[in-house]
Amino acid sequence: MVNVLDRKLFRDLTRLKGQALTIALVVAVGVANYITLRSAWRALGDSRAAYYEQYRFADVFARLKRAPDSVAEQIHDVRGVATVYPRVVEEVLLPMDDMITPAHGQLISLPAHGRPPLNDVYVKSGRFPEPGRGNEVLVYEPFAEEHGLRPGSTIPAILNGKLHELIVVGLALSPEYVFAIEPGGITSDDERFAPMWMSESAIAAAFQMEGAFNDAVLRLEPGADERAVLVALDRILESYGGLGAYGRELQISDSILDGELAQIEAMVIVLPGVFLAVAAFLLNVVFSRMVTLQRGQIAVIKAVGYGNSTIALHYVKMVCVIVLIGSLMGVGLGAWLADAMLDLYATFFRLPMTRGRIDLPVAINAIIGSFLAALLGIGFAVRTAVTLPPAEAMRPPSPARYRASPIERVPGLRRVHQSTMMVFREIWRRPLRTVLSSAGIAFALAIIILGRFGKDAHGPILDLQFGRQQREDISVNFTNEVANRGLGYLAHLPGVDQVDGYRVTPVRFRSGARWRDSIVIGLPPDSHLRRLFNRQFRPARLPHSGLLITDVLADILDAKPGDIIEVELKEGDRGTRRVQISGTIDEAFGIQGYMQKSSLHELLREKPTINTALLRVDPAREAELQMRLTDIPTVQSIHRKRTLLERFEEQTGQTMQVITLILTLFATAIAVAVVYNNARVSLSVRSRDLATLRVLGFTRAEVSAILLGEQAVQVFLGIPFGLLLGTFGAQGLLELQADPEQFRMPMLIASRTYAFSVVVILAAAVLSALLVRRRLDSLDLIGVLKTRE
């Protein structure tokens, strides 16, 4: 048996259905956001932890030229090292039949017996290569899928200059390649980059690495001093061509995954918080009005003997119904979105994802959070209802007191229309409501900007990087440096229009106690195919002497132009040189340093050489050229700029579109709810005034202007703040987004994005206003003559 108060509750809610529904939607979006982000964060984080644990992901990584296996023993003796796994890792070209440019493989050795002690391989289908069968490999599953490879298929591979036919025996993933990005790449490219695992004896034979290793991965003992291990490791590997050891935070796959997790973690509180705050505010507005309208009813209910707690509970129940509907919608939406988000992540992050159907504690937290927000929202209204003495409640509330608003003191404004004055005074009477409504609009607008701005920087940054900076069509990396005259040979290959070459060398920059491993790029003075630009899209000049370093590197080293820093070479005589920083450059990618090519040769005490060649080519003859390049034994990798660009755009484009759409819809929910509910409440508060005006001869349009003028002011006040908030939010998000040492997206928001967000907000506001205006048309002109408020 439903009691009478509950029946009142359901009837009140039916009457309020438009408002209840819009608020429930905002709650739903808040809950959905929380569930989506939190579930994705947990699924991704937990999957990573489990994967790393089960497949024994290493703590420390080091590349080197070549060291005898006995060196591994020395490393093992370092204090804090639990496990050392020496491996052979080699870059190979894969001239796939279905591609113009060869794909790049990274061959990783597998021990002769048993599984790798660290960085184990997760074989998804097939089996491990058998010892003694030299041409069997495990292939990275996404690459195999892109090329239709299955166990039993073959792959052509150029190992140390010789073409081999490798047999795929299994498809695999590895914790080392959750986000597979080839050395020097800017994004993952499953079509073009393939980690592959091969028996140690086979790789060693192909690369003359018997009894030696060129890559070491380490697991540390719990509580070990990682920094001390890195220093010790570098010292040991110094004479074996060590390129600098690093921890997990610089391991590319892990650092990208980590960045993503940090970003979700930052949003998991902020984004749902905004929605729930808006819901709380709207519930406050709507319930305050309801309690005012129901003063008489509350008095009667009290007069017949219901207690204060019953009345409080009555309103609390009412809000609970709204929040419950919103939460349930939110849980459903959240579960669906979380799944979609994880599907999206699964295309970037390759790891065995453990995902529950719905994360119950997360859902419960979200629901509790929204209930708390709602109770906070209606707290004042309920208190008013409870503290209303029965007799007082029977009398109409004392008339609203208005004051002249300060804006009227502005000369010239005193002469505005009375209807405009009504709008000003109403706003001035409830400044907090105006501020909070505008804040809601501002947040909605900011959310749209945040959902879209990423796209704005992409176009220009790609144009900068791949249009103005990298002017080549194809870049070729060599396994070793080749003499400058090699460029002459390349210039004569079919289809080559222009050729340029530069020299790259790995170094450790050191300034006092600070150091960082990176590279120095030596550019020829008249380089046509590689130019330097800063993030402000202005060309930068390479100084005649000294070192030009990215400003991020300067920060890391705490060095400034004019300072002399040490450059520890990792090839040649591996000496340490003192070099003056002649300038810094605010580039979008990397932490490299630049020098004149001739200065770099001096630094290395070598003859003029190159190890990267840049080619401008005739598209018609590109296929022929690619074949010739693939045949050159010293070629390590070939990059085709257009493919890289397309891949990048394809990947980011899809994700961006989905995010933009979802966030725009979410923001629209806020804008509609804010404008609709405010206008409804305003209509309820002022229906008598407005009906009076209609009787006095004001047209519907004129009366609408008064009611909706107030909403318009709130929207227009919210817009500039929203633009600012969106801009600052974008800045904050940028800082979280990527590892700043790899990629620094320029802060760039197109006017198109600002315009889009404003248009969406205005459209949502106009739509909501029109819904309310319909009610304005049915104002009771006659009733108003007889009733007293």
Place this chain on the structure above:
Amino acid sequence: MSEPNPNSEQSAILAAHDVSKVYQMGDVEVHALRGVNVSLYEAELMVLLGPSGSGKSTLLNILGALDVPSSGRVVYRGQDISGADERELTEFRREHVGFVFQFYNLVPSLTARENVALVTEISKTPLNPSEALELVGLTDRMDHFPAQLSGGEQQRVAIARAVAKQPKILLCDEPTGALDFKTGIRVLEVIDEVNRSLGTTTAVITHHAPIASMADRIISLSDGKVASERTNDEKVSPAELTW
């Protein structure tokens, strides 16, 4: 049935001809007006008397173009307005009719002067708001908000607001209904003053029979029909009224 009208139809500024109004209240049909004939003549002050439920407010609403009759015609200066659309009715109210309500219906966020200006801004030949407020004796209260005015003062502001556009017709619905005797008399004096000095045709509806003594003509309604209609030969000033 009403008596034949002593005046010709031509001099009636606003007239209801055989007006009926039926409301549907759930399953019940309520006949608020049953074939009413009423005319308002240039510059007269007419009092419409009747008990609650007699249909006087319905009639006033129809005359003031707030409502349309179920049958019959409403003619303003020879023009039938009963078939007018929403826009035309608004236009008619805006141009020609001033309303005074029982509960004043001032806009609380506007001062007395601004409440009057609200109307003068949308009318073609308005009085100056201060002039209108002077007419109702509120010169010194012009910049007060409604919440700072007494009931009588508020009603006088409402009258000033109604007459400021210089309407042809002033319709007052129980203008003293929410006021005490003394204040009520003061308000009636203002209505009388407006009627005499500006020549505005005025209709006052009330259930207080004594108020009828200030009218030029008195119509009584009962059960949705005109019960009687008479000319008042012994018109007294509002100050002399008692009840």
